[in-house]
Amino acid sequence: xxxxxxxxxxxxxxxxxxxxxxxxxxxxxxxxxxxxxxxxxxxxxxxxxxxxxxxxxxxxxxxxxxxxxxxxxxxxxxxxxxxxxxxxxxxxxxxxxxxxxxxxxxxxxxxxxxxxxxxxxxxxxxxxxxxxxxxxxxxxxxxxxxxxxxxxxxxxxxxxxxxxxxxxxxxxxxxxxxxxxxxxxxxxxxxxxxxxxxxxxxxxxxxxxxxxxxxxxxxxxxxxxxxxxxxxxxxxxxxxxx
Numbered sequence: 732x733x734x735x736x737x738x739x740x741x742x743x744x745x746x747x748x749x750x751x752x753x754x755x756x757x758x759x760x761x762x763x764x765x766x767x768x769x770x771x772x773x774x775x776x777x778x779x780x781x782x783x784x785x786x787x788x789x790x791x792x793x794x795x796x797x798x799x800x801x802x803x804x805x806x807x808x809x810x811x812x813x814x815x816x817x818x819x820x821x822x823x824x825x826x827x828x829x830x831x832x833x834x835x836x837x838x839x840x841x842x843x844x845x846x847x848x849x850x851x852x853x854x855x856x857x858x859x860x861x862x863x864x865x866x867x868x869x870x871x872x873x874x875x876x877x878x879x880x881x882x883x884x885x886x887x888x889x890x891x892x893x894x895x896x897x898x899x900x901x902x903x904x905x906x907x908x909x910x911x912x913x914x915x916x917x918x919x920x921x922x923x924x925x926x927x928x929x930x931x932x933x934x935x936x937x938x939x940x941x942x943x944x945x946x947x948x949x950x951x952x953x954x955x956x957x958x959x960x961x962x963x964x965x966x967x968x969x970x971x972x973x
Contacts, residue, residue: 734769734802735760735960737760738788739784740811743775743807747937758773765953778811779808780811780812784867798877801881803884804874806883806885817853826839860902863909871919886924887924889924889932890925892941893942
């Protein structure tokens with residue numbers, strides 16, 4: 732049976748009305764797997780970048796038993812890396828650790844109000860392209876050390892129309908260039924999410940937050956992934972173990 736080992740961000744489990752359980756059949760990993768006659772094992776989180784996917788691989792023991800039976804590796808991360816991040820990640824993520832409830836709420840409120848303005852004037856992104864590529868390559872290399880013949884696919888970032896970021900997405904173009912170069916050198920086919928769901932997102936058919944997708948978007952991405960992965964499975968034996 733085909734098993735998709737998927738590392739993703741919230742685009743992998745967030746629908747038009749919020750986040751959903753990983754086994755929801757309407758999510759693109761499950762739609763892609765179903766189209767290929769199998770199932771998906773999803774490891775993902777809000778705001779996950781390529782770095783978080785690597786940390787999941789090396790630090791989450793739930794990933795390890797999936798590796799021997801995986802039919803294909805899906806690196807569905809890299810898009811959140813390109814979003815504006817005017818405040819360094821360690822400071823933004825540190826807000827949750829403030830002890831006082833009142834202080835924590837106040838700091839978060841100030842941060843959220845400031846992001847649209849700061850996004851316009853700052854060139855900082857969640858993860859620079861060279862680091863995204865570095866962590867994707869580490870993830871791919873670690874898995875290929877165990878499963879040398881395991882097929883792998885990755886993504887080019889989606890687009891957004893989020894007012895939280897004032898519609899700014901200056902990090903996408905340099906990331907696309909870096910990811911295309913890495914994928915070519917690594918032999919990893921890419922799915923350009925902007926090509927698949929760009930109209931869906933920019934026309935306002937997705938989640939009101941302007942980032943996540945509606946169910947038709949998930950259907951489009953699931954179908955596109957199945958079409959990308961299918962020929963790879965025809966050339967590789969899932970049971971070969973590497």
